[in-house]
Amino acid sequence: MAHQAYGTQSDAFAAENDVHRRNLGTKDGKREGHSEDGGVVAADELLEAMGYKSELVRSRSTFQVAFMSFVMASVPYGLTTTLYYPVVNGGPVDIIWGWVLVSLIILCVAASLGEITSVYPTAGGVYYQSFMLSPPQYRKIISWVCGWAFVVGNITITLAVNFGTASFLAACLNVFESEPGVGIFPGEAYQLYLIFFGITILCNLTSALGNRWLPLLDTFAIYWTFAGVIAIIVCILAIAKEGRRNASYVFGEFDTSNSGWPAGWSFFVGLLHAAYATSSTGMIISMCEEVQKPATQVPKAMVGTIVFNTIMGIIFLVPLLFVFPDQAMLAALASGQPVPTIIKSAIGSAGGSFALFIPLLVLGLICGIGCTTAASRCTWAFARDGAIPGFQWWNKVNPKLDVPLNAMMLSMVVQLLLGLIYFGSTAAFNAFSGVGVITLTLSYAVPVVASVANGRKQVKEGSFHLGALGTFCNWVSILWSLLVIPLFCMPTFLPITLTTMNYASVVFAGFIAISTAWYFVWGKKNYQGPPTQAETVLEARRASVISHTENKL
Template sequence: MYTQETKRANATDMCDVDHPSISTREIDDAELARMGKRPVLKRNFGLWSILGFSCTILITWEGIVVLFLQAYQNGGPAGAVYGFIFVWIGVASTFVVLSELASMAPTSGGQYHWCSMFAPKAAMKLTSYLTGWLTVIGWQATFATSCYLVGTLIQGLITLTQDSYRPQNWHGTLLFWAVAVFSLVINLIGGNLLPRFEGLILVLHLIGFFAILIPLITTADHGSANEVFTHFLNHGEFPSQGLSFFVGMVGCMFAFAGGDAAVHVGLSSSVDDANLRELANLVKLVYQMSEEITNASTAVPASIMLSVLINGSLGFGMLIAMLFCLGDIELALESPTGYPFMSIFLQATGSVAGTAVMGSIITTMGISTSVGMLATTSRQFWSFARDRGIPGWRIWSQVHGKNAIPVYSVLLTTTIACLLALINIGSSVAFNDLVAMSISGLYLSYMAVAGLLLYRRCTGEIRDSNDSNTETVNTAGARLVWGPFHLPGVCGVLVNTFALIYMSIAVFFSFWPPSWVVTVDTMNFSVVGTFGVILLSLIYYILRARRIYVGPRVEFRYSEESLAAAE
């Protein structure tokens, strides 16, 4: 029999808990079984590595530096500061909702699985299907954008250090492909390499912040607090400063994009192909213990919330430092590198070598983020294919090798990104619309599940986690129970509501162009891309998917009968 100490044990890594016959891996497999899923993928991430994964997917302070121009031109210094604060609060509330959902249903399907849990039976299939495709759009665009930004950052560093170099769009495409191939290699090796890699990058993420902040603030001439906190700009010539402010927030939104990354990677399960009897025995054993010993349902929400706290703090600190150390902003805006921050660093340090080192830290972090984004994008794609939501699902849902890697999904994701890189050869402006597609796709998927969660919590249809330990829960048609992490009562309703308001603003303004006078070059075509893919997915749904897609498939149903069979 388990002791009280064992019941309170919180298994936060891949080590065994205080019982010789059960490990955290088995606990996570049991949780997956209660949601009707057989274990398929190998679970390699502990709390430290998944925290590193979450933080380095967001890389908010690096993103603020790279996308600094967008917030500055529409909003100015003051707009950038107050816009960041608003986005940070909105993202925190959104991440609370995602953490509640991840705690309830720790599965790599993420948003489309959660939709199937909450949606009315008549609308479950279509709602879940569309949410799955929105998540696919968002993550495919996010991975491609990450590779693109890194490729152009490398071009900027070459321009900075080599006066004779003349950047061309096709150079950026080749560098894009190099980053994508590097990400592919790390992901295909898989195993324990990826979580160790992400844990190492977390250290670089934190050290790199101070390696840039300290030289910047000690060598640059400082502006006044009045200029930073009261000076607004409207370079987009919008009819009002308020409209300019909201358009400028898109850069900050993208710097926080990817909060569900830990969901799709951190919630993959073990490679064991357990049969029905073994799973029933495992669930019986695990749920004699306290809910607190679970790993994924506590580690992933913890990593999500810690990542928004860490990244938000670092991002805000770097933004304030950049605004106080602008130097000659007109010179920075005309930088031949294509990135104003490189000119700001150069004016501050007076050293090309020093600026190159500082820029290399940000570029290295960008490369590392691309590795993690490929892992997230391919796992989400694999999970949706496993549930037959994607054409060719038999191929994309396969896993290979002792590390159980969805190789075909990884290869297809890389191929899609490399094909999208060809757009950059014709127009770098058109490729920039992928940034907006990333925001619109991911936030629309968040909105769908957040709205359904708000409805269910207001109607009181979600029970306490201890109400039911002997049946399938938190999947389509099953009972809904809270996980270890959730905000109770009115507090949860208020946070959930504010998250929906923030996400509505984010999606609406992600479709806006950067200036009021729109030309072919400044037009934001992301609305065409986002809803174009949705339209194609609906056509596929009508022709094929409505007959084979039934939502997240229940591969194992845990009940009193299966418990009796196990005994």
């Protein structure tokens, strides 16, 4: 049973962990981050009402959790590594207006999840929320599928980020040429995999060993991103070696001749670019048990980050389009990474171009660390309720590092194994990013659908209730989810071959089949879901709000 699974920690381990948390969380006899209104204590008490003991240190403030959310999206980096999709499927219109459209949709998704998270702020995230919001007779299987989708989405998005960094690095190296048109780095499958392997190990080591310093790294990433983006746009617009495009081209050019799809559908296929960069929206929920006031801080961070990222994305993309080289040439690139070619054509110098790639490469590594951290938390939370085979190993928190180290290692091994797909298909990155977007979108949709189905009763208890606006956001989120699942299973372009096929459909179908089969083989009998009842949580939530109000008065 779930609560039995959670209780498998030995008394000695629990005691050691309590001492460790007190040592980390206190300073001069006072708990760090403990505000006068008792926000940290209230969060721990609400978590206890949800059926869990607080095991992780609540060290993150609102800005720090917002910075981490920004880092996991890493808009300049995310938009860089996936720019190939809209280049093939529509060009400037797909790039700019696709980004604006998807950002507005994801803002609705963030608002919808924020409402629910303000009532159920736990590392279990959408999986826990789905259980609490679903009808009692279906909540076990619904939360099971949602939880597996959330875990798979976290792992595959992290994989896509690290693999994208490897591919981008290879493309950056090839701005240096051994002869005209021939880069210095062959980019063989084994070479890219080894780079990906090294990046994955680095991200996991940093996340595991440097957990207490990660908020500082996230803060650094904000300034680093600003400096890098400013350097890139100033240099490419000032030099513009091959000239500049006019505004009508930048905001109105739509060319689908490279995709093979009908024009309308081609535009939508190209939206994977924007959807990938915003797919991490709900991953930050997994950090709720490390945030001082998760019921208010996490919803604000999710919504605020989307607004900030939308603006940052426009600032980054528009200058690139003003120096856009021939679209057909970019679509034909074997690397699938057009940004290095765009910047080199504008700068005219391999060395100068590579210098401008460094901010993006560093941001890619920081993004990988953030996603690694979030993926480990959601894996740990799902194992905590006994839903992952061998959960007794994966539900432990390392008392010295204050991280779920075993769950992190499980996530890492799965990523490294899935990365082997690249040896069989050069479109593997498309599959990784597609599966990540699809599964995360599905997991976000489940609690939203459940909330709408029961009349949005529970979200009215939250501190982030949006009223009629929330209902509108819910329906936008649901309709987007219905579009995403078939859309991002499509290949980037036609005709389809074995090497260019989008294997996201295969991986997604496999995930659905395996998770459902495992539920009926093992989960139906053994899995009980979170160790609490919805009514208990709502009562604790009301008590927490009353206590908070009295303390303020």
